[in-house]
Amino acid sequence: MNVVRSIVSSGGGRAKLINVFPWVTSPLIVGAPMRVMSGPHLALAVSKAGGLGFIGPGAKPEDTGTDLKTVRELLKSATGTSFSGWSQNGEKLPVGVGFQLWNGDLDSAAKAVKEHQPCAAWLFAPRRGQEELDDWTARLRAVSPGIHIWIQVGTLKESVEAANSAHRPDVLVIQGAEAGGHGRATDGMGIMALFPEVADQVRDSGMLLIAAGGIADGRGIAAALALGANGVAMGTRFLASTEARISKGYQEEVVRATDGAQSTTKTMLYNHLRGTVGWPQQYSPRGIVNKSWQDHQAGVPFEELKKLHDEAAKSGDEGWGPDGRLATYAGAAIGLVHSVEDADIIVKRSQNEAVAIIKNLQNDL
Amino acid sequence: MNVVRSIVSSGGGRAKLINVFPWVTSPLIVGAPMRVMSGPHLALAVSKAGGLGFIGPGAKPEDTGTDLKTVRELLKSATGTSFSGWSQNGEKLPVGVGFQLWNGDLDSAAKAVKEHQPCAAWLFAPRRGQEELDDWTARLRAVSPGIHIWIQVGTLKESVEAANSAHRPDVLVIQGAEAGGHGRATDGMGIMALFPEVADQVRDSGMLLIAAGGIADGRGIAAALALGANGVAMGTRFLASTEARISKGYQEEVVRATDGAQSTTKTMLYNHLRGTVGWPQQYSPRGIVNKSWQDHQAGVPFEELKKLHDEAAKSGDEGWGPDGRLATYAGAAIGLVHSVEDADIIVKRSQNEAVAIIKNLQNDL
Numbered sequence: 044m045n046v047v048r049s050i051v052s053s054g055g056g057r058a059k060l061i062n063v064f065p066w067v068t069s070p071l072i073v074g075a076p077m078r079v080m081s082g083p084h085l086a087l088a089v090s091k092a093g094g095l096g097f098i099g100p101g102a103k104p105e106d107t108g109t110d111l112k113t114v115r116e117l118l119k120s121a122t123g124t125s126f127s128g129w130s131q132n133g134e135k136l137p138v139g140v141g142f143q144l145w146n147g148d149l150d151s152a153a154k155a156v157k158e159h160q161p162c163a164a165w166l167f168a169p170r171r172g173q174e175e176l177d178d179w180t181a182r183l184r185a186v187s188p189g190i191h192i193w194i195q196v197g198t199l200k201e202s203v204e205a206a207n208s209a210h211r212p213d214v215l216v217i218q219g220a221e222a223g224g225h226g227r228a229t230d231g232m233g234i235m236a237l238f239p240e241v242a243d244q245v246r247d248s249g250m251l252l253i254a255a256g257g258i259a260d261g262r263g264i265a266a267a268l269a270l271g272a273n274g275v276a277m278g279t280r281f282l283a284s285t286e287a288r289i290s291k292g293y294q295e296e297v298v299r300a301t302d303g304a305q306s307t308t309k310t311m312l313y314n315h316l317r318g319t320v321g322w323p324q325q326y327s328p329r330g331i332v333n334k335s336w337q338d339h340q341a342g343v344p345f346e347e348l349k350k351l352h353d354e355a356a357k358s359g360d361e362g363w364g365p366d367g368r369l370a371t372y373a374g375a376a377i378g379l380v381h382s383v384e385d386a387d388i389i390v391k392r393s394q395n396e397a398v399a400i401i402k403n404l405q406n407d408l
Numbered sequence: 409m410n411v412v413r414s415i416v417s418s419g420g421g422r423a424k425l426i427n428v429f430p431w432v433t434s435p436l437i438v439g440a441p442m443r444v445m446s447g448p449h450l451a452l453a454v455s456k457a458g459g460l461g462f463i464g465p466g467a468k469p470e471d472t473g474t475d476l477k478t479v480r481e482l483l484k485s486a487t488g489t490s491f492s493g494w495s496q497n498g499e500k501l502p503v504g505v506g507f508q509l510w511n512g513d514l515d516s517a518a519k520a521v522k523e524h525q526p527c528a529a530w531l532f533a534p535r536r537g538q539e540e541l542d543d544w545t546a547r548l549r550a551v552s553p554g555i556h557i558w559i560q561v562g563t564l565k566e567s568v569e570a571a572n573s574a575h576r577p578d579v580l581v582i583q584g585a586e587a588g589g590h591g592r593a594t595d596g597m598g599i600m601a602l603f604p605e606v607a608d609q610v611r612d613s614g615m616l617l618i619a620a621g622g623i624a625d626g627r628g629i630a631a632a633l634a635l636g637a638n639g640v641a642m643g644t645r646f647l648a649s650t651e652a653r654i655s656k657g658y659q660e661e662v663v664r665a666t667d668g669a670q671s672t673t674k675t676m677l678y679n680h681l682r683g684t685v686g687w688p689q690q691y692s693p694r695g696i697v698n699k700s701w702q703d704h705q706a707g708v709p710f711e712e713l714k715k716l717h718d719e720a721a722k723s724g725d726e727g728w729g730p731d732g733r734l735a736t737y738a739g740a741a742i743g744l745v746h747s748v749e750d751a752d753i754i755v756k757r758s759q760n761e762a763v764a765i766i767k768n769l770q771n772d773l
Binding site: 069198199200219220221227230231232233235236237239240243256257258259262263265266268269270302303305374375379400401402405407408 | 434564565584585592595597598599604621622623625627628630635666668669670739741765772
């Protein structure tokens with residue numbers, strides 16, 4: 044197993060991503076498509092900073108089209124940036140879009156992609172595995188030739204299936220168990236062990252590899268690159284961005300919480316309290332624990348928790364926090380997030396940190 | 409939070425480790441003190457290769473003294489290496505020794521340390537938390553002035569307690585949930601998120617930081633250094649070393665197994681089948697699953713599993729493997745371990761890989 048050779052070849056991969064997305068700067072930071080919270084303002088801000096922002100799935104399938112339209116409008120006023128004039132020249136939009144397949148609507152997705160031409164589509168959580176990913180990939184490529192297809196995986200099996208598919212994606216997003224929001228329920232693993240094993244198994248596929256989960260600053264970025272990633276996706280860090288489409292109470296809790304191992308957990312409880320049902324059983328979300336979880340652990344019946352949850356939901360921003368009861372999906376790296384900042388600052392500082400770390404490592408050798 | 413500054417200061421830390429252990433080469437690879445399996449031959453081979461090998465706890469407390477005596481004898485014949493003449497000049501032994509506190513014996517440990525003077529002691533799994541770690545630290549430092557005290561932790565809380573102790577250790581080994589053997593049962597976390605948060609919280613303590621868990625080649629080493637580690641500890645990788653004190657069937661299973669997320673799990677089942685009881689409840693071991701686990705999942709009663717286990721134990725090397733029933737403690741990075749090699753080869757190749765990766769990252773910037 045020639046590990047070094049694989050790293051050299053992934054260096055070539057990084058160059059390829061820069062060819063596909065000419066505005067991105069190295070190391071590549073991707074804004075993950077967090078449902079609702081990654082809206083058009085956040086996605087475009089990440090791209091403007093030299094990253095690649097993804098819009099998350101909306102509350103309704105039609106919201107994706109609305110959000111992409113907003114990006115198009117925002118671009119009209121993007122004078123003085125690398126995107127000035129972008130919307131006029133027929134190129135694809137400099138943001139991607141995420142789809143949650145199990146409850147998504149392919150017709151609606153294809154319509155939005157065809158009309159607005161996002162540069163990439165990130166597919167996640169199929170009910171029927173690779174077959175369903177293939178359906179989406181084929182359809183989106185048909186309506187938008189050249190669209191970059193990204194597939195998010197959390198297991199070796201999914202990775203190999205994607206690599207072997209006739210509708211192989213361009214990019215595999217390998218998500219470690221540290222990640223916030225929905226990931227693998229019981230068969231996930233920390234990115235330190237998961238990423239290299241997946242990379243070895245899909246090496247010959249030509250797919251580019253993005254690492255996700257537990258990455259919130261330049262240290263995680265440099266570490267992911269060392270593992271062989273072509274770039275990283277960050278979610279939780281962007282929850283604490285000015286541009287995130289997020290309630291203030293939720294965002295403040297992301298900033299407040301520390302000790303990600305202790306204060307986050309994977310559970311379906313919050314989904315069920317919110318009335319979200321139907322996620323395929325292989326997925327479960329990570330979130331910050333609060334009174335709902337503590338009471339659940341103490342044996343309080345679900346009906347009572349639901350009543351208290353729904354009351355909390357009416358209390359606005361008070362509903363979040365250690366004494367709150369609302370779902371606060373976030374990753375295990377919350378302890379590295381200390382303030383709300385502009386996405387631009389987050390991207391550029393994280394890149395600079397990663398670059399400085401790599402230079403220091405080189406000097407230390 | 410100046411992440412870059414912390415990296416620069418940890419660069420200084422690496423220099424300090426080289427001062428303490430003058431034979432080590434950069435990046436520092438530590439051979440973890442795996443119970444019984446990390447014997448004197450493995451520990452010394454790791455150190456001879458430029459790493460730092462630890463002897464693991466033995467089956468009985470007295471075994472530690474016996475193993476250290478063996479190191480001393482092996483050193484007499486270490487002519488032509490950096491250790492030739494070592495045992496004659498009164499320096500500490502170039503290997504460390506690990507102690508499992510909850511069932512350890514401090515009198516016996518102090519006697520072995522006083523008599524044989526290992527360069528470092530790695531303390532793990534106290535029943536009474538930091539207070540017990542303090543007792544051991546004070547006693548070992550008393551009988552062996554200058555001994556380097558390492559404490560293995562898996563949570564932020566333990567890390568901060570160690571940093572604030574009057575008997576602060578010299579080194580904190582931060583173990584991610586990917587690790588094999590015993591680690592935190594339910595409050596562990598992947599090293600990607602755990603390490604940076606701990607590092608931020610203990611930054612001013614002066615402790616050096618070693619990353620452990622899920623690291624099995626140069627990629628993991630380079631990634632850990634990027635996170636700010638002063639070095640890495642590897643366990644599972646050395647199970648597949650020529651010098652490991654391990655049954656052939658066990659070792660072959662470590663080489664065979666792939667897909668660490670799927671084929672390993674954390675469970676007390678194998679402890680109980682072996683008759684090992686008494687581990688404090690905050691700990692649980694990761695191991696490769698086999699028939700015992702599958703049958704347990706299928707509802708086979710413990711008494712039946714125990715009977716089948718004990719029969720398997722009589723079958724020698726046949727007792728391990730996918731159709732076996734014996735405990736096969738190993739980490740989630742088993743998918744990166746493909747052959748049994750000399751510890752010397754493992755250390756040097758892993759170091760070379762890490763160096764090449766760092767150089768490539770620098771060139772890619």
